[in-house]
Amino acid sequence: MITFLELLVNGISVGAVYALIALGFVVIFKATEVVNFAHASLLLAGGFVVAKLHPSIGFWAALAAGIGGAALVGALIEFLIIRRANVAGHSVLAIVTIGVDILLVTELTRQIGTDVLALGDPWGDRVLHLGPISIAETRVVALAVAALLITAFLLAFKYTGWGVAMRATAEDAETAALMGIRLGRVSLGAWAVAGALAAVAALFLCVFPTPGLDRGTTFAAMKAFPAAILGGLDSTTGALVGGLIVGVTEAMMSGYQNELAFLGRGIGDVAPFLVMTVILLIRPAGLFGTRELSRV
């Protein structure tokens, strides 16, 4: 029972981090209808800046720089490539982001090499004891920060001018443009926000118990894709629920992998994709996605 509770809390915490990544992904999709396969590379870029800068300027400044850096990379991708790509289909735009991903990931993993870079976070490997349950402090912080950011984001989405502009664009880009919303600025903002969220997520994917930022970090980031699609690509609620489902399933299946040995080693890593496949079989548009209807 105690193991179960620990796994559950860990799962929720990791899930909240996945939700941050998935949220950025969904925001980009809503604002620009681009499925951004370069999302993992945004995350890697953010984490890399933090890892490289923290010895010289301290952790908090490095974190700020990492968030700013990832936001900048996101904005640059939008400004230099997505905006200028003159293509008919959105699948082709998705492939462009794959091209960007190949570029960024190759260069960053080359820089990282075989090292495991520490991010210099202040929490270290301290463990918190809540009655019989012990949890890594980083996991608690991750959960709190993710919850805070997600709440702030959803409020901003609902009440600020930027949020309204974003939602209007998602609803009907042409009408929104006629009403005076600057579409370029909306999509630029979406990419920058997604980059920033990814950088925060990078921090929490690389702290204790994970050893640090290495070539495998992109793989961890990949698990946010099932989170986004099983919740429904155009739903922010979906991203949250999807992230939690993925996080908890992964934690449970890794935690009980001795009981699940018949499924093979490392089943926890594959679990998110299994869940996604099952959910897509039942609901092709995801749990909260709008089913597409068209009137002819």
Added chain:
Amino acid sequence: MSRVILWAAGAVLAVAVPFYLEGFWLQAGLFAMAACVGAIGINLLTGATGQLSLGHAFFLAIGAYAYVYFAAEPEGDLGGLGLPTPLAALLALVAAGLAGGAFSPIAGRLRGAYLGIATLALIYLGQHLLFNAEPLTGGYNGRAVPPMELFGFVFADTPELVIFNVPFGALERLWFLGLAVVLVAAWFARGVLRGRPGRAMNTIRDHEIAAAVIGVPVGRYRAGVFVLSSMYAGAAGVLLALVFQQTVPEYFGILLSLDYLAMIVIGGLGSVAGAVIGAIFVSLLPQLLTRYSEALPLVAEPGSGGVSPAEAARILYGAAVVAVVLFLPGGLLGLAARIRATVTRRVPPPSLTPSPDSPRS
């Protein structure tokens, strides 16, 4: 007339190559041929029908491993059926097709980039299976591939064979098998694209609702094209296994799928020629860079800390994907058409779709 001469020249060149080039280039060429077959398959799906797939590597793996399983004799822990190799190759295609069919409830219902994310699952599930289903796949170390044997002719280094004073080893023999496979694959895909199914696929890509209104069964077509493209991937996998002579599970990861997408974007979406050009470009680029890394600026030898040839190649074609979409709609094929047009001073129709003046069936 000029067309006939071009084809004849191409045929002579293709037949002459194994007599002159060394093993390194033959192997590179064979990889390119396997890539051509796979790229034609994914171009049917992504280029012509607009359905993104990141799961292509999974079907290549199915083709390669199914061939090994059907053809190999059981040995120790490793299972095998020991069937005749041509039959094993055919069954491998069927297996890839069945795997594609099993995914069709998703492949038929999801559209475009959605399918791209869903197919990510195939890659990770596939890797999990390759590493864990050891009696079938040999786990981490992979399995040795039994050589192909057609009507008593073995595609391997033994028995020795010398033609015109050139020793014909496995690579030289496979070269002709590869050529045949590429030709059949290209010819079949061309038929699909130019006939009724091709038009239906293009309509689904361009306007799904219009396609449905005309009476194209959209879901069934999507699922069907997915199966067809997985069978192409299966064929590519068999060829690749024969060239490698050993299946390696790590090879069939996400990067391989991305390579295939890069091929069709760089070459030109939605046509057979585009897929072939892109496949040759993407698969020969790393080999070229590796071979001439000493002579090239900015590219270091592997392991010396600089940009290794493989990394340089990835960066180059990642950039090429972006550049093509920004500046070269239609890919290298479109570029070729444009150059031809400037030379002959004719204005061609912008051809993103395969030529509309092709004969109707």
